[in-house]
Structure formats: structure tokens, C-alpha cells
Amino acid sequence: MPDHPDQLVLDLNGWEGPLDLLLTLARAQKVDLRAISILALTEQYLRHITQARAMKLEVAADYLVMAAWLAYLKSALLLPRDPDAEPDPEELALLLQRRLLRLAAMREAGARLVARDRLGRDVFARGAPEGLRTVRRTAYEADLYDLIAAYGRISARTRPVMHIVAHRDVMTLEEAVARVSTQLGMELDWTALERFLPDGGSADYRRSALASSFVAALELARQGRVVLRQQGPFAPLYLRVPT
């Protein structure tokens, strides 16, 4: 703080607005803000603004607005009291005082706040805390339907793979056609289909051979290389080379 507030306020740029300037001037009265003379304060403010302009300093608009308002307040306070005057100049003076009190209170509160024992500046938390861990355990959701549906899906998808068998204990149609054609050449009379089947082999193989030989007989008949005869449904089937 310079010795004379008069000198200080010539540099208006150092102030955070007219209210800040007013508060500093009020403090210079060295009395409780509640006992401040608004009239004296007003005169001081106006004097500084006038000085500043006389020295051709740039004065920001809000300082001039405040100056105009204070000039009005000053004249209202000095003139003989008009009971009908609206608003009451005394009341306006009180409002101004209240604003100054409010700003002063917050300014002091801020100073007290930042002067407290602050964490990380004056007091310190543990430097290397182990830390608390929240372990997220996942509870998986799936119901029985999902499970069954999944199995059905796999089954459908992999059915061909599932049907591959280790050994094929069957007589193929090609095999049966070859077999029946060859054997027919040696038989001149009607011969039962069973006679064309191989001996031995597993039951599965014999059943397969019977089925394949039957189809082979039908195929050969279609080609005209064999004629078939059967007495009735489920009766034995006979084959013969056509004459």
C-alpha cells in the first residue's frame, strides 16, 4: 500500500472494478465499514476519477457509470430532504454500504479460507497408500434354455461330422450291380435273389448286401439285362437273364 491512497488510485487498471476501488477508499477511512461516511466516500471517489481524467488516463466505462451514479447520490444526499423522493437517497446509501460490506466479507472469507491448513500444502495424506481394490466379480448369466439351444445349434451345425463312422460295413450299390451281373452270366434258370448274396460277413453287412442287391436287380431290370419274377407280396424274388 502506498502512503497516500490518492496516489494509488491514479492507476485505475490495478482495481477490480469500481466496487473494489470504493472498498479500498472506504478502508482508508479507517473506521468500521458500518460507520462509514458514504458522502465522504462518494466525494473521494469522484475526486479520483476527476484526477485520472485530468491526467488523460483512460477510465473504463464502468468506473464512469459509478461516478455518475455517485454524483447523483451525492446531490440527493446534500439537497434538502424531499419526503416524496423515490428512491430515498438514504436508502441508496445504505444499499451501497451493504454491497461494500458483502464484498469485504467475501474477500476476508477467501483470505481465511486459503490460509487454512490445506491438504497437500500444510497437511499431507499418506504418501504411498496401498490403495483399496474393488474386485469386480462377474456373475455370468445363462439359463437352461440357452444351454439346450446351444447344444441343438452345435448338433445341427456338425451333423455331417458326427456321422462319419470308423469303418463302413456295407455293400455299395456299385458293388452289388457288379456282383449280380457277373453271377447272372453263370445262372441260366430262375434264381432267387438270396443266392447272389455273399457268405459270411456280419449281420449288418448281409443286410446291407441284401438291400443293395435288390436295388441292383431293379437297376439291371430297368436296363433290360435281367427279368424279375415274384409270385406275390413278400414272396421270394427270382432273377434270370432275358431270353
Add this chain to the structure above:
Amino acid sequence: MTSDDGLVRAVEAVLFAADAPLSLAELRRHVGGDAAIEDALATLRAHFAGRGVELVERGGRWHFQTAADLAHLLRYDRAESRRLSRAATETLAIIAYHEPVSRAEIEAIRGVQVAKGTLDVLMEAGWVRPAGRREVPGRPLTYATTPAFLTHFGLISRRDLPGIEDLRAAGLLDPAEQSENDVAMSGDGD
């Protein structure tokens, strides 16, 4: 060792290990459901009173911190923490004492516009947060302080703010009357 001692040990361990202040609910999650945590905290606080490390409550959250009078030993190799500008300090005080408060209200009290960066600095520090819009024309956004504000400034709650009761009693924390704000203030009527 009694089960009470067991609880005190548990609370002590969890608070020591925590890297941030813990609420009662968070403590309970770690030490068990029905524990008489308040009693354990009271026991611990008494035990650590006057030691080099103290147990403190800030905004309903608890943490250990070094005793304030030992600050000179601990600042040894720490960088000077960044200073708050005067504008930021005042703005923070206005928010803390008046919250929730709108930017226009902050400006009415300070008598100047709030620079864009001022609120940003306070929010970046984690001390101030947007606190919803006021249901008046224009729906201005309001601001309030955070639990981290209480923690940083060593306040148990906002009631602990220096002088707040006196200021309230003096009517200095009342919402500013419109006529008051009109006192030669251009531009802050919005």
C-alpha cells in the same frame, strides 16, 4: 484382543490403505456390514489426537493426515503449490458461502464480471461443480462446492466455514435484493 479392537484395527488399516477419504458406507463395505464403525472411528480419532498423524472427518468422509503443526518438516522437497489468484479466491469464497450460486450472483457481489478462466480453474482443481439450473427466467446454471473442497481446506462441513454463522446472522449471505444489485451496476442485471 477383543472384537472391538479387531474392528478398530480393521478401520485403521482400511483408512491407512485408502488413497482417498472414505465415507461410512465405503468403510463398511470393507470391514463388514453391521460393524459399529462410528465407535471405531471415535476410538481411533482419540488415539491419534496429538500424534504426528491425525484422523479427520471432511464432509462425511474420513482420512488420516499429518498434523498441521508439522507442515514445516514436510514441505521440504515439495513444490510450492500453485497460488490461487485473488479473483479465484473471492469467487471460491462466494460459492462456498452462498451455494448454490449463479455466475450473475457472483458478479453482483464482486462488482465485476467473472472471467471465463476463473470458474474453470476452480472446477479443474475439483473444488467447484455445476449444481443444476435455477428455475427462474433464463435458467442460469448454479455452482456449488465439492467434497474435495472440504477435504482440501480441512472443513468438516460447510457449517465449519470460517465465520459463516456471523455472516448469516448479519444478513450478508442473504440473496442480494434486486435493488441492491442495481446500485450503479451496469451489466449484471441478467
Add this chain to the structure above:
Amino acid sequence: MTSDDGLVRAVEAVLFAADAPLSLAELRRHVGGDAAIEDALATLRAHFAGRGVELVERGGRWHFQTAADLAHLLRYDRAESRRLSRAATETLAIIAYHEPVSRAEIEAIRGVQVAKGTLDVLMEAGWVRPAGRREVPGRPLTYATTPAFLTHFGLISRRDLPGIEDLRAAGLLDPAEQSENDVAMSGDGD
């Protein structure tokens, strides 16, 4: 408070705030040159013995740490539900219908590779467990379901799996051929 107590407080605060274990020299730099730091450390160690926090020395450096027997308090398990992925559901279904079953067998049945994570997920969920090694070349590990699996899916036993008999009759449960030398499961064709 005696000056000894003052030193103990100082050492306590410095060790608490330090971000790494401190040597005697480092401690001395903080609390003052001639201090009887060893005595203060001994006092502190005795004071914290059996508490939730302990003062420990490791290689000439000192630090506080939470008591080892309370480590379990420092983690908190929180359950989050997540839907089982399609791959995991299929894998689980295969294990349930074919157990015990090796990974190669699961892959043969699914027709796609089983990611390592898939089995991990099922084991993490508690539905699948390793079920011993199969005594064939390579000794592949097999997997089976757990009692928790039955509980979760509301099954009394695996026999309750709907459709398992139908599927078996349709030949759909026959183990697939293995491409690798893994297992010879063809034995049941005879």
C-alpha cells in the same frame, strides 16, 4: 509433550507422508540433524505393534504398511452380471452333455477352436472344473461340470438335461472323431 515425543511425532508424520520407504539419512534430513531417530523409530514400532498399521524396516529403509493379516480387507468384491457369450454357452453345453471331455474333443464337436479364455470364463463362473487327465498319449486334461452348475441351471443331475436321451438315440451324442492323436473314442462303434 517432551522433545522426545516431538521427535516421534515428526518421524511418524514424515514416514506417513513419504511416497517411498525412507532411510535414516533421509529421515534425518526432514526432522533435523542430531535427532535420535533410531530411538524414535523403536518407539513408533512398539506403539504400532499389533495395530492395523505397522512400522516395518526393509533393507535399512522404513515405512508404514497395513498389517499383513488385514490385507483381505483392502479388496472388496463386487458382483457384476454379464451374459455368457455364445462360444462359452456352446462349450458349456458340450461339457455338460459329454463330460468328462477334453478340449480337443470339445473342438471336434463344436467344429471350431475353443479359445483359452472360454474355459477360463466357465471355470471363473464356477460351472466347470478340471476333471483329471485322460490316460492316453498326451494325457489331455478333461473338464466336467460342477455342483454349482446344476444349482444354477436348476438341475438335480445331468440326467435332467432336457432332450439328452432323444439326442443320444439320434446318435448326436456320439463322440466325434479326433483329428489329432488325442483320443481314440471309436471304441463304442463295435
